[in-house]
Amino acid sequence: MDRKTLIWTIVFLLAGAYLVLRSMTGGMARTYMKAVDFEFVNVAADGDEPEWIQAKPQVAADHDPNELANYPDENRQSWTRYESAPLKKYAKAVKEDPNQTTYLLSISRTIGVWLSAMFTLAIFSFLYKDSIFYKIAEAVVVGVSAAYWMVVAFWSTIVPNLIGKLSPAIVQAWAMPGLKEEQNLLYIVPLVLGAMLLWQLAPKGGWISRWPLAFFIGVFCGIRLTGYMHGDFLYQIGNSIIPLVVMVNGSFDFWGSLRAVLLVGGLLVCLVYFFFSFEHKGIVGKTAKVGIWVLMITFGAGFGYTVMGRIALLAIRLEFLFDDWLWLMDPTDKRLGM
Amino acid sequence: MKRLIPLWITAIAGIVLIASYFVPYAQGLGELTSIWFDILAGFAFILGGGNLLKVHLKKVSDKAAGWGYSVILLASFLITLFVGLGKIGVHPSPDYPDNSWSGVYNEVGSPFWWLYEYAFKPLTATMFAMLAFYIASASFRAFRAKNVEAVLLLGTAFIILLGRTFAGVWLTSWLPESLSGLKIENLSVYIMQVFNTAGSRAIIIGIALGIASTSLKVILGVDRSYLGSARSEP
Amino acid sequence: MNVAWAWTILVVVVGASLVVLVTRREQTYRALKDLDRRWIFLLMLLAVAIPILGELTFPEKPTGLAKAVFDEIEKLEPGDKVLMAWDYDPASEGELGPMATAFTYHCCKKGLKMYYMTIFSPVGPQMIEDAIEHVIKADFPHLEYGVDYVNLGYKSGYEGVIKVIVSNIRELYTTDHYGKSVQDIPMMRDVRNIQQMDLIINVSAGYAGLKEWVLFAATPYPDLTLVAGVTGVMAPQQYPYIPEQLRGLLGAIKGAAEYEKLVLDKYGDEDPDPKYLKGKQRMGPQLIAHMLIIVLIIVANFVYFAGKRRERA
Structure with missing residues (x-):
């Protein structure tokens, strides 16, 4: 082991020992939750459509808790949902009643915070050099996000907007009892196009997916053609036709006028620069040069704002590490008074 | 035939959408076509996932370089897909307590939510947080005041960077009220509202013309590149 | 310090x-x-x-565009409808999370009806859940789901979604995010399209987001009022739309801090909850x-x- 590796190994071991010690003594990463009991009672007579009345966490309005208590167990559905809770609420509850079971330490969420921290550090490790940690994190993010998008597309679009239109009865009986749609067989078209699109995954007949692709591109072009011409072309010209001499309360406003002249003039010189049908020589060349200057100011502003954005993104990750994981700070009073 | 039909589909879909913009009677047709488009976009997510699965399964079966990472990718993909599509650990909706599938797929506490909260969220957020480091490195390596253009760019960037924080206010707070226009925070506002607006407007006008001409070429069948090469026809 | x-x-x-x-x-x-x-x-x-x-x-000193955003919300009356288009994800939460929190807080204080939806990313519903959990349920528990606020969730299709809902929201949004029919949601009963909204508030991180709301909602329907909060990368390109197509704009975390101050100065308590000071x-x-x-x-x-x-x- 060379000297450099030895130093780094010692640093990592010390940091690891510190983290283990702090986590064992309860000083970091712990996540708490509140157990909320749900109970519903079917008050309908035997053979009728079920009519579920909420008994927990609070009794539904217009119902008597004693009356609901009389129903047998087979008329009941109950479960417990675990909501996130701050440490200060857990501590208060334990102080009042050491045997309480409403506020609990969540093992799975505490592991989750540790995992998040490890993932965060694994990605940051790329700043030092590419490593196995970064590659693992990269593989996980690609896998999880692709599946996440698929799941959301399935439950938010495919089920209610496609299957729910073609066969509302199936969707009602299966996953969305609240769906109140009528069958519309026109939706066979997107079903067929969708199936053709997925054909691309098949080893043969790749051309089949060109039909849905053609539809996709046609709609995209149709929407964008009108949208961009209206909002980004015509409207922008309209927005730029403004008085160059600005009068306020009947008197000449120098700064307002200068601003209008610079705005309209700046736009025109930039457009001259973008005009490539003429060679940029003579007066056109000089105007185009000023156009470049205006564009450079625009890019400078863009750079300044981009820096702003990037830093805030780093700040939120460090806040997570310092606050949720290491408990070095408590800006949102989650552990106030601890 | 394999190229002709797609060309017609593109043309009809595009014309329907354009017509729906100008002709009130065609609005219903435009709506329906757009909804089909939205559903197809949902299928595109499924296609994306499917493609990922296919590529990495092949990588694993070929034992290609880095196939171990593909195994991790596939495992995280399949686990997320399974718990999400199966609504594992999701409780029923309070409106329909007897239907175990009626709950929402991302219920707090469910495994799918857990994967979002403790894997997806930190990983994607940190990926983007890395850009703060790279922009610092780029600032050191790329920005040189070589000519007037570069000086303008850097000068503007400095004014914005100072003017959009308290540093700008502090640095020029000594200026009298009559010269308040020269205070850095006000300068940054002028730059944004005058020069940046002019430059950005010129850029979006240019892009709008480009998008309009490209769209028109695609709808009219002049640009067929999206159908792939004609030589690949069987 | x-x-x-x-x-x-x-x-x-x-x-x-x-x-x-x-x-x-x-x-x-x-x-x-x-x-x-x-x-x-x-x-x-x-x-x-x-x-x-x-x-x-x-200290923060709000500038004109943040005041413009604040004033547009201030103009509304209790019970007015606001479309909360939450088009961002965890990757941009550092910049946009504080804006989303402040927008929700402001709308709750004003007693507005909030219609949440997202077209940017399948992760958008989680951002909506954050606003509901951390602001509405935590600090405004008297507000009732379906009466004061609704989560319409995510729909794929990007601008294709806006194109539909400007004239017909029912055909696409048949249920809310939780699978409940929109016909059973009181505040959705009289909503046929988003032209009925008194204001659109967009929190946007990219495509599809503010540009699409401008081009496909605010431009063809000039009666629709749009204000937005965007990332630093996007902000400079949105200035050409102000004020005709976009009434006010919060750019990056600075915009968030300015708007936060305006909201807290008028509606904040003596010692505001730190989550409103992010x-x-x-x-x-x-x-x-x-x-x-x-x-x-x-x-x-x-x-x-x-x-x-x-x-x-």
């Missing part, structure tokens, strides 16, 4: 660097010329981490990191011109 302390540290660091630069010119030049970029990464880490740990904050909190590291970037550019130019001089010699 005291502001004066921060400036003292800054002046000392810059001063010490200048002394080193002047007295050991050649060595400094060589060291900087071949500087390993990991040192720059470390500096950036410290520039952001130290102000966070020191909880460094600065924008202000993040402006601390922001300032130090901006200074670092400026210093890095200046130092890099020193190295560049020093190199040029050596080449000529």
Whole structure:
């Protein structure tokens, strides 16, 4: 082991020992939750459509808790949902009643915070050099996000907007009892196009997916053609036709006028620069040069704002590490008074 | 035939959408076509996932370089897909307590939510947080005041960077009220509202013309590149 | 941390660097010329981490565009309908989360009906859940789901979604995010399309987002009023739309901090919950990191011109 590796190994071991010690003594990463009991009672007579009345966490309005208590167990559905809770609420509850079971330490969420921290550090490790940690994190993010998008597309679009239109009865009986749609067989078209699109995954007949692709591109072009011409072309010209001499309360406003002249003039010189049908020589060349200057100011502003954005993104990750994981700070009073 | 039909589909879909913009009677047709488009976009997510699965399964079966990472990718993909599509650990909706599938797929506490909260969220957020480091490195390596253009760019960037924080206010707070226009925070506002607006407007006008001409070429069948090469026809 | 302390540290660091630069010119030049970029990464880490740990904050002075956003919401009457288009994800939460929190708080205080939806990313519903959990349920428990606010969730199709809902929301949004029919949601009963909204508030991180709301909602339907909060990368390109197509704009975390101040000055308690001060909190590291970037550019130019001089010699 060379000297450099030895130093780094010692640093990592010390940091690891510190983290283990702090986590064992309860000083970091712990996540708490509140157990909320749900109970519903079917008050309908035997053979009728079920009519579920909420008994927990609070009794539904217009119902008597004693009356609901009389129903047998087979008329009941109950479960417990675990909501996130701050440490200060857990501590208060334990102080009042050491045997309480409403506020609990969540093992799975505490592991989750540790995992998040490890993932965060694994990605940051790329700043030092590419490593196995970064590659693992990269593989996980690609896998999880692709599946996440698929799941959301399935439950938010495919089920209610496609299957729910073609066969509302199936969707009602299966996953969305609240769906109140009528069958519309026109939706066979997107079903067929969708199936053709997925054909691309098949080893043969790749051309089949060109039909849905053609539809996709046609709609995209149709929407964008009108949208961009209206909002980004015509409207922008309209927005730029403004008085160059600005009068306020009947008197000449120098700064307002200068601003209008610079705005309209700046736009025109930039457009001259973008005009490539003429060679940029003579007066056109000089105007185009000023156009470049205006564009450079625009890019400078863009750079300044981009820096702003990037830093805030780093700040939120460090806040997570310092606050949720290491408990070095408590800006949102989650552990106030601890 | 394999190229002709797609060309017609593109043309009809595009014309329907354009017509729906100008002709009130065609609005219903435009709506329906757009909804089909939205559903197809949902299928595109499924296609994306499917493609990922296919590529990495092949990588694993070929034992290609880095196939171990593909195994991790596939495992995280399949686990997320399974718990999400199966609504594992999701409780029923309070409106329909007897239907175990009626709950929402991302219920707090469910495994799918857990994967979002403790894997997806930190990983994607940190990926983007890395850009703060790279922009610092780029600032050191790329920005040189070589000519007037570069000086303008850097000068503007400095004014914005100072003017959009308290540093700008502090640095020029000594200026009298009559010269308040020269205070850095006000300068940054002028730059944004005058020069940046002019430059950005010129850029979006240019892009709008480009998008309009490209769209028109695609709808009219002049640009067929999206159908792939004609030589690949069987 | 005291502001004066921060400036003292800054002046000392810059001063010490200048002394080193002047007295050991050649060595400094060589060291900087071949500087390993990991040192720059470390500096950036410290520039952001130290102000966070020191909880460094600065006063805020709202500018015109933040006031314009605030005023548009102020103009509304209790019970007016607001479309909350939450088009962002965890990758941009650092910038946009504080805006989303402040928008929700402001709308709750005004007693507006909030219609949440997202077209940007399948992760958008989680952002909506955050606003509902951390603001509405935590601080406005009297507000009732389906009566005061609704979560319509995510739909794929990007601008294709806007194209439909401007004229017919029912065909696409048959249920809310939780699978409940929109016909059973009281506040959805009389909503046929989003032209009925009194205001659209968009929090946007990219495509599909603010540009699409401008082009496909606010432009063809000029009666629709749109205000937005966007990331720093996007902000400069949105200025051409102001004020005709876009009434007000919050750009990056600075915009969030300004708007937060306006909202808290009017509606905040004596000691506001820290979650409503996230924008202000993040402006601390922001300032130090901006200074670092400026210093890095200046130092890099020193190295560049020093190199040029050596080449000529």
